[in-house]
């Protein structure tokens with residue numbers, strides 16, 4: 574594809590699909606990787622992360638050729654006031670299979686769809702994956718934050734992300750009310766007077782492919798358990814059905830000695846269940862109970878799979894347990910596709926001050942590299958970030974919780990990580 578305002582790097586090769594229609598990528602040692610720095614603190618953490626990721630790749634014998642793409646404010650500056658997500662940004666990510674992005678601002682109010690959601694939906698990046706693990710030296714509100722080593726798989730294309738709502742006072746909302754009351758027979762369900770109504774779709778396709786991703790991840794990474802988290806006791810035909818479809822995947826698509834679908838795990842303790850040795854156990858939990866167990870029995874959970882809204886709450890709460898947004902990484906996966914991005918947003922009040930913490934974006938890059946099969950590069954990144962923080966070199970967000978630490982700028986922090994990469998490589 575030829576681009577209008579995007580500069581294609583002079584050297585480097587694209588990542589491609591190994592065999593059309595099959596799962597698996599062909600990854601050169603010098604890939605072209607698209608990057609969006611992002612809005613707000615994206616201008617600070619974007620370049621810092623780019624520097625650290627290049628350094629780690631180089632230290633493990635590889636070369637990243639970055640291809641800068643534009644979205645949000647940078648797109649409006651380059652393409653014109655009305656352009657928030659240029660077509661060529663989306664197409665470049667589609668063509669290059671993998672990319673990394675910083676945060677993008679979603680102004681509050683009507684008429685502006687979230688660019689983050691638009692990207693995930695347009696590219697059918699159906700699994701939002703967030704590993705939550707503790708790094709030594711990060712201040713945490715928990716007594717034993719090191720017990721957290723969990724990976725959340727959040728469905729990315731339906732539930733409230735594809736929710737349909739009707740505004741109170743409109744002709745449409747009254748039409749839906751009448752249909753539900755009169756034609757569907759729910760004539761005593763809704764209060765009289767103004768009302769807002771919404772629909773949340775949860776499909777077999779969306780649920781099963783998400784749970785499959787989570788189970789495959791558990792198998793490949795020697796994890797013991799996948800927990801399906803939903804609110805099926807209240808919403809039986811959406812949330813509950815998610816659980817049923819998930820258990821069907823576990824039960825029907827894998828041999829019992831590889832994946833064991835724990836019967837009745839929603840209501841009964843599974844201590845007595847005879848699970849085949851080395852099998853991944855798949856269980857169900859209710860979302861409200863899960864939020865407390867995650868804090869009280871942290872080390873019992875491993876991989877979680879859930880619909881969109883539960884995943885939103887749970888992954889942020891899990892992130893808080895290991896020290897907060899500045900260090901929480903994430904990535905969105907589709908079939909042969911990955912868009913890595915931190916959990917945090919554009920933090921406008923910290924923008925452009927060279928003070929924000931770039932760790933979350935750097936560790937999102939680690940996820941992307943591991944997706945490319947560069948596990949050694951990923952481990953080096955994790956070790957270098959951990960060494961930097963535990964030695965007391967930190968950005969403002971962690972410094973305000975640690976009296977023994979030295980507060981440095983975003984740029985200085987990235988330089989310290991690069992020095993540690995040199996030490997560790």
Ligand code: NAP
Pocket residue numbers: 614618675676677678679680689898899914915916917918919920921922923928929930931933970
């Ligand atoms: P936010 O940008 O994540 O920031 C909330 C607060 O978290 C910041 O003010 C800061 O706290 C702390 N923080 C976040 N990232 C940090 C970092 N890298 N280093 C240090 N501290 C960090 O959340 P928000 O203010 O609710 O959202 C702002 C905008 O971002 C909104 O437009 C929202 O829609 C968008 N957003 C985008 C994404 C995405 O691109 N995927 C995700 C979430 C939100 P202190 O000020 O207390 O230090």
